[in-house]
Amino acid sequence: MLSAIFTFRYAFITWPALFLPVLIGLMVEFPGQIWWLGPVAVLCLASVLQGLRDLTQTRHAVLRNYPVAAHLRFILESIRPEMRQYFFEGDKDGMPFARDKRAIVYQRAKQDLDKRPFGTQYDVYQEQYEWLHHSIAPKEAQPHDALRTLVGADSRQPYSASLLNISAMSYGALSANAIRALNKGAKAGGFFHDTGEGGVSPYHREHGGDLVWELGSGYFGARAIDGGFDPAKFTDTATDPQIKMVELKLSQGAKPGHGGVLPAAKVTEEIARIRHVPMGQDCVSPASHAVFSTPVGLLEFVARMRDLSGGKPAGFKLCIGHPWEFMAICKAMVATGITPDFIVVDGKEGGTGAAPLEFMDHVGMPLRDGLSFVHNALIGIGVRERVRIGASGKITSAFDMARVMALGADWCNSARGFMFAVGCIQAQSCHTGECPTGVATQDPLRQRAIVVPDKAERVASYQRNTLHALAELVAAAGLTHPALRPS
Ligand SMILES: Cc1cc2nc3c(=O)[nH]c(=O)nc-3n(C[C@H](O)[C@H](O)[C@H](O)COP(=O)(O)O)c2cc1C
Known part of the structure; x- marks a missing residue:
């Protein structure tokens, strides 16, 4: 001893x-x-x-x-992500987004040179290498703002959506300044900004960029006292001209089938006001919806959202789980004649502020499988012409867009791509509130890091330059539009 x-x-x-x-x-x-x-x-x-x-x-x-000495282990563990990112990460390494994928967003956002020298770094003979067939008769590249799709052509207020938009991320998950920069960028670039399920905040409204209002199972912003849906509150917000479409969230790829809780301590007076929830109580998004429980009920609710919003395109977002459940929704479309104006298919690979690891890694269908399934199912029941499909899940480059559009998407949404554009460095501390770049935090000092006019310009530039790259890819393939069914 x-x-x-x-x-x-x-x-x-x-x-x-x-x-x-x-x-x-x-x-x-x-x-x-x-x-x-x-x-x-x-x-x-x-x-x-x-x-x-x-x-x-x-x-x-x-x-x-190992008293005292073992503290070194904790210190090294805490700086491991930074050490890896700064010193050891190769261009094709880094998860969830490789350095190269992040770099192209930063370059396009900052209007820096986005070309590469010497040749591809991919092993083009490896399994799962992907390429696009070009044409021997390439076309002239379209101007980037010609790349749009008409959503809800049969509705009273159809919306012409850009092919690249800001995916749902709530005020609460993102800081006020990040929301401001995203929305100002959307306004400048003529594309939409999805509010996420946390309601429409004042920061979404300051700059007047097009909004898609997302309603989750907490019905935040249209929530009745008992936690259900309040049609009068919904109408009040949904008829605002800044809101172009309304979207019902069934699930998201990073945590499908899992609800969310904003603890009472984080329910500030402002968040309580925006979400129409009481202060001092946990703010819960249940895993499933309370106002419908059948596929027919779902479609009727979407139709109700369309009516209450004054005829704006209405649809839903989901990550595909049990395929037969989506088939049941298709069956209900046939039986009722009600179709959503759009469906956003989110891939398993999608991001979130915080989710249990098992859900993040293993629950839900990856985007390409889910998208192809939804596209084909809608063709099968003969409604594909009426239902537009949006796609999200690690889409940051023009090739990512071309790939999913070849599989049936009519437009793309990107969440983390736009986070990079406003300065995210993939520190992966969204769930701690200690985001080093002020993007995913409510800390007023940290979010000071975001200078809104500068970041808004980056948001618009990233979107524009990515669409320009897409137009060039499409032209090289001898086409004028990337969608299977241009509209
Ligand atoms: C910080 C953060 C917050 C999010 N919040 C929501 C949300 O409120 N509602 C929703 O439907 N999806 C939400 N998502 C998921 C994204 O909208 C998107 O579906 C998913 O991240 C895939 O896109 P990405 O790979 O481009 O990030 C969030 C994602 C992130 C990263």
Whole structure:
């Protein structure tokens, strides 16, 4: 036992403890040397006290066995993502978005040179390598703003949507300044900004960019006292001319089948006002909807949203789970004759502010499979002409867009692509409230980092330059529009 005390494991307790009386003796003997002996003695004392604390605490086994020394492990663990990103990450490495994928967004957002030298870094003979067939008779590239699709052609207020838009992210998940920059960018670029399920905040309205209002199972912004749906509140907001379409959220790819809770402590007076929820209580988005429970009920609710909004295109967003459930919705479309104006298919690979790991990694169908399934099912029941399909899930480049449009998407939404455009560095601390770039936080000091006019310009530039790259790809393929059914 005694010999164990003198091993390296306890070195930060035993050696300082032995030095301490020696140092005290030296200070008494040579008072003129206290200026350096004093701090060394304090360090020794601190090491002994910390060591005793580590030895007796009950939470960390490694600290009980390696008092003081094991703190180095915690420090290195905490800076591991930064070390990897700054020093060890290759251009094609980095998850969920490789360095190269992030870099192209930053370059297009900042209007920097977005070309690459020398040749592809991909192994073009590896499995799952993807390429696009070009034509020997390429076309002239279309201007980027010609790349649009008409949603809700049969509704009273059809909307001409750009092919690249800002995917749903709530005020609450994102900071006020991030929302402002996104919306101002959307206004400048003529594309839409999806509010996310947290309601329409004042920051969504300041700059007047087109909005798609998303209603989740919490019905925030149109919520009755009992947590249900309040049609009068819904009408009030949905008829605002800035809102171009209304979207019912069934699920999102990162956590399908899982609700969400904003703890009471985070329900500020402002959030309570925006979401129409009481303060001092947890703000819950249940996993499923309370106002309908059948496929027919779902379609009737979407039709009701369309009516209450004054005839704006209405649709729903989902990540495909059990395929037969979507088939049941198709069956209900046939039986009732009610079709949504659009369906947004979100892929399993989609992002979120916070989700359980098992859900994030293993629940829900990836985008390409889900999208192709929805596209084909709608063709099968003969309604594809009436229902537009939006797609989201790791779409950041023109090739990502071309790929999903070849699989049936009419337009694309990007969430994290636009987060990069406003300055996100993939620090992956959205769930902690400590976002280093002020994008995914409510901390007023941190969000100060976002200078709205500058970031808004980046948002618009990223969208415009990506669409320009898409137009060039499409032209190289000998086409004028990337969709299977241009409209
Ligand atoms: C911070 C954050 C917040 C999100 N909030 C919502 C939300 O409120 N409603 C929703 O339907 N999807 C939400 N999503 C999912 C995105 O809208 C999108 O479907 C998904 O991230 C896939 O797009 P991406 O790969 O471009 O990020 C959120 C995503 C992120 C990253």
